Amino acid sequence: MIPSRISLVFLLLICIIFVPATASLTKIINGAPVFIGEHNLDLTACLNGHTVIAWWPEGADRSGDPVKTVTISGDVTSYYIDPAIFTGYTGTWYTHDTKPDVPVFVLYNPQIDLSVWDVDTNTDITGQSVPMSTNITYRITTNLYMALNYTERPNYNPSDSFFTVTLTSPSGANIPQIYTGNLGAPTTQIIPFDSAPVIKSSPYTWINGPAWDRNAKGTDGSNAYQTGSYTFVVTQNLNQMSSSYSGAAAFGTVTSGDKTVTFTPDTPATTPTIVPSLTAPSGATATNTTPQTTTLTQQATVQPTVTVIAKKTTYSPLPAGIALIGLGIAALALAAKRKY
Template sequence: MQGKYILSALVVILLVCSPVAASTSKIAAGAPVFIGETNLDITSAIDDCHVIAWWPAGADMSTPPAINLTVRTLSQAGGLINHFNVSPQIFTGHTGAWYCEDKAPFQQVLFVVTPQFTIRAWNLDNNTDISGQSVPLATNVTYRIDSNLYQYADYYNRTNLNPSDTIFTVNMMDPMGRNVANIYTGNAGAATTQITPFDSNPFITAPVYFGKNLNNWNRLSRDAQGGLIYPPGTYIITASQDLGGMQEAFAAAGITDLDGMTTGTTSVTFVAPVTPSPTVTPQQSVSPVVSSNTTSPETQPVTTLPTARPVTSKTPYQPLPEWIAVAGLLIALICFARQRT
């Protein structure tokens, strides 16, 4: 039994604490609406009006309007108008204030706007547009969205608005075609490194918006294996918005070129620093000097090598005449004979 009560209590807590499923469709009187929006609740905007009308800017409103539109029949007095479409077929070319034509003086009930939406790659170091350009890997870069759609995020214009009702989606792909989901401020595993999610669903409330968390994006961050988490190369950033289901409405109207209205793309190329090759200085050829002391070349005594002695050639001897040899022999024999006697 106690388990049943605990379960019931948890259900109540979830119902109370869960965010209310708010809507961007409920429009206040005079608020901007965008061409392509569908299923708008304009009940509060038009009050008891039945016919709305449009005059060109500066036109004499005492003359018939350029175009008018019945939004509620006479039999629907006070009825809800909660499925109103700002159809491209009707409202293209008729932007600006629309008035209740039922009674004078005419009161503005809606303000029709053509959606405008662009995304650019932005250099935070010098506050410049770098879309499609190449920058050093360490450059501080984010994305920038310029749009008039921020007006939807005004509680005075959309009375049931909730910050969770973001209409923008942004994605970034690295050079390898992988989605960049997280932003590292340093190397993976380092004590000071922070990991924040990529700002993929911004809630934009101003005409200019810069992607969050990217001002601390460190493209030199390395993973646990020492490789770059964000490799050099071209990063492609795509963005889209679908306020009030306008993408489908434009497609139904045969409008396919939605760049600048519901979609946008930009890119930036990060270039790795070039490490210069070491310069090798050619060494001069030096003859080795053999020295027995450490005396400097200026004071070292010069050793005189001994001069080689000239080789003396032998003097050739000529043979004695034969008669001298015979005489010598005879003398030798005589001397020998005397010694015997």
């Protein structure tokens, strides 16, 4: 019996240690950013017993009557920022049933978008066609990153995210990972696709995007990736916000919609063909030759340059016997000349 209890305790400890904590982004403090459409917000700390909140336009004199007031009724630990009530009243909301007015929260319209980005030219190529070898990434712009701040949402867990990004191939298949080179090559890495980014600033960029080699080959030599249109989509569901927006209202608030880029085969590089200069003979007119280009798949015929080095003239010495005879003849000739 005792060993069984020990095993049970051990299993419970393992679960506590290794099961990740779930983030709670519902609890907020005074002045925290919140978004229209959030469910189940815990306003206990920021209301501090107040039940009426009010809104004035930014910069307005708050000594006068507010433009909008809302009475908080029901469970303040599970409050819904209803679009039907709060749309059109973004900015700071204050307590208003007793003085002084204290900031409750700062209200925003949720905004989210994704673009396909050319890393080399630092330009947006969403919806365009580019060669397969173009270095690309995705780039997300949003104001929802403000919710991932534990100083304003104290139960926030940095390991969790409410953003989801998907990438699908031209055939509609999900791409859960990318290859940095040919499959099976020792230097090739298999990198998980950044599908659950923790976005704490904007814009957010997929850091491993440029490592994606779409010209990679499979182990059988076939193409690992096909040409055609690839589709990126980012969605967000901060505190079940996706249920607050539907149809056209969902685009730009809880989803980016489809963002595509079309990859085409790489264009072969070109290299100039060397054409020798022609010198016109005397009395003739020279004709200009237009330089030609050819693809790398063709071999340009280039005549090698030959450097001619002048040879130094050398003389071999005469054999010793012949040299002595020559000296004897020269001596006799000299003696005869003196005699006469």
